[in-house]
Amino acid sequence: MSENQSFHMTPEDFRRYGRAVVDWIADYYERVESLPVLSQVAPGEIRASLPPQPPVHGEPFDAILQDVEDLILPGITHWQSPSFFAFFPANVSGPSVLGELLSAGLGVQGMLWATSPACTELETHLLDWLVDMLDLPAGFKSTSAGGGVIQDSASSGSLCALLAARERATNYASNERGCDGRLVAYSSTQTHSSIEKAVKIAGLGRDNLRLIEVDDAFAMRPDALARQIERDRQAGLMPCFVCATVGTTSSNAIDPLPEIGSLCRAEGLWLHVDAAMCGTAALCPEFRAIHDGLELADSYCFNPHKWMFTNFDCDCFYVADRAALIHTLSILPEYLRNQATESGAVFDYRDWQIPLGRRFRSLKLWFVIRHYGIEGLRHHVRRHVALAQEFAAWVEADDRFELAAPAPLNLVCFRHRGGEAVNQAILDRLNRSGDLYLTHTRLNDQLTLRLCVGQTHTESRHVAQAWQRITHAAAGLSELGTKR
Numbered sequence: 001m002s003e004n005q006s007f008h009m010t011p012e013d014f015r016r017y018g019r020a021v022v023d024w025i026a027d028y029y030e031r032v033e034s035l036p037v038l039s040q041v042a043p044g045e046i047r048a049s050l051p052p053q054p055p056v057h058g059e060p061f062d063a064i065l066q067d068v069e070d071l072i073l074p075g076i077t078h079w080q081s082p083s084f085f086a087f088f089p090a091n092v093s094g095p096s097v098l099g100e101l102l103s104a105g106l107g108v109q110g111m112l113w114a115t116s117p118a119c120t121e122l123e124t125h126l127l128d129w130l131v132d133m134l135d136l137p138a139g140f141k142s143t144s145a146g147g148g149v150i151q152d153s154a155s156s157g158s159l160c161a162l163l164a165a166r167e168r169a170t171n172y173a174s175n176e177r178g179c180d181g182r183l184v185a186y187s188s189t190q191t192h193s194s195i196e197k198a199v200k201i202a203g204l205g206r207d208n209l210r211l212i213e214v215d216d217a218f219a220m221r222p223d224a225l226a227r228q229i230e231r232d233r234q235a236g237l238m239p240c241f242v243c244a245t246v247g248t249t250s251s252n253a254i255d256p257l258p259e260i261g262s263l264c265r266a267e268g269l270w271l272h273v274d275a276a277m278c279g280t281a282a283l284c285p286e287f288r289a290i291h292d293g294l295e296l297a298d299s300y301c302f303n304p305h306k307w308m309f310t311n312f313d314c315d316c317f318y319v320a321d322r323a324a325l326i327h328t329l330s331i332l333p334e335y336l337r338n339q340a341t342e343s344g345a346v347f348d349y350r351d352w353q354i355p356l357g358r359r360f361r362s363l364k365l366w367f368v369i370r371h372y373g374i375e376g377l378r379h380h381v382r383r384h385v386a387l388a389q390e391f392a393a394w395v396e397a398d399d400r401f402e403l404a405a406p407a408p409l410n411l412v413c414f415r416h417r418g419g420e421a422v423n424q425a426i427l428d429r430l431n432r433s434g435d436l437y438l439t440h441t442r443l444n445d446q447l448t449l450r451l452c453v454g455q456t457h458t459e460s461r462h463v464a465q466a467w468q469r470i471t472h473a474a475a476g477l478s479e480l481g482t483k484r
């Protein structure tokens with residue numbers, strides 16, 4: 001092997017294969033509707049098809065791409081299928097994927113302003129744009145005492161919020177000496193599990209997370225929250241953090257922010273608002289009531305990587321007081337010192353997140369916002385909500401089925417009146433068929449089916465087909481029993 005020999009891909013090959021990959025993705029989007037939505041492979045099947053040893057010598061790119069088709073595709077659950085109605089969506093779009101590609105190509109590591117000023121400044125600018133686009137409180141803008149940053153996930157955003165709350169409550173002493181077991185956090189029984197994880201990571205201890213009961217619409221009860229805070233204070237504990245949700249994962253319940261926010265202000269607690277999926281709805285003025293009371297929050301997040309046509313990962317996280325967040329997470333070893341940081345004139349986003357390194361995520365978001373424009377985004381969000389509402393009306397009109405929760409936006413929770421076994425059988429039949437993908441939850445301790453409309457290319461016909469398949473799957477199942 002000569003010293004000058006190179007195994008790198010040449011620019012010519014990169015161009016050629018780059019085109020092949022983009023073609024592959026475009027073809028995939030054209031045929032995704034014909035593929036089984038939920039991957040039908042058995043555990044271990046994909047691994048068994050892979051060579052036991054890595055290649056000693058490099059392989060032709062064509063062969064690698066062919067293996068994506070032959071070996072990987074069968075093990076893909078098609079989140080980009082228009083008949084994907086499970087969980088919450090993780091929708092993508094052409095401009096987002098191309099922005100991601102450019103970001104990978106530039107290979108920027110944006111931990112400091114100085115390591116790529118555009119990476120930081122585009123992000124700051126877009127997060128300010130989004131404050132206007134969603135009509136969020138002005139205090140979240142970088143031009144105020146607050147500001148926004150892109151996190152990898154809502155889970156990371158919530159963890160950062162909890163850490164800042166912990167530090168604020170202890171006058172920044174927990175960072176130095178650890179927690180003493182007295183700090184208490186609050187969420188509802190319906191809050192996403194990422195809060196439980198954050199409480200464990202932040203050292204509060206799971207026993208110090210209070211799950212507050214909810215009302216008939218599965219929203220947190222402020223009176224129960226107030227009582228629990230009072231009990232904890234009487235027990236000598238230190239309440240410090242509340243997480244309210246705009247659009248819970250199980251049922252899209254919207255916690256009453258004005259009441260919870262006023263209580264947090266009166267009690268000096270940090271209020272974090274998690275609007276992971278539903279925040280996107282606020283693009284449309286007619287849905288903005290979901291954010292009533294948000295001006296009382298200390299932090300907020302929503303995920304363009306769920307419902308705003310921006311591929312994972314992209315969570316927009318805002319704080320009203322960036323100094324509290326930066327004070328909590330800031331580190332400055334000698335090797336990161338630089339003039340721009342010392343000048344105080346720049347944001348170094350490594351101080352706003354858990355990891356040091358960070359990707360150029362704002363590029364894909366910029367592409368999406370510029371491609372669609374505000375009106376384009378609104379159009380598709382409105383369409384998804386309208387389709388979900390149409391579906392909810394079909395459920396209500398069919399006396400074999402019932403709605404299991406209010407459906408304020410794009411998620412419909414419903415069940416067959418035949419009971420637990422019937423609903424389980426419907427779910428299994430549908431998901432085994434590959435025609436569509438639904439997931440479930442438990443509401444009032446009853447198995448509940450969820451249909452969430454949010455995939456980029458879902459149209460009226462896909463939702464109509466889903467309803468037809470659901471009713472078809474239900475036919476003849478009623479004798480399975482009435483155990484609820």
Ligand code: PLP
Pocket residue numbers: 088152153154155156192194245247248249274275276277303315
């Ligand atoms: N919060 C809510 C309400 C969610 O529904 C989810 C995921 O579905 C999350 C947080 C976690 O999101 P991420 O995967 O971005 O951490």
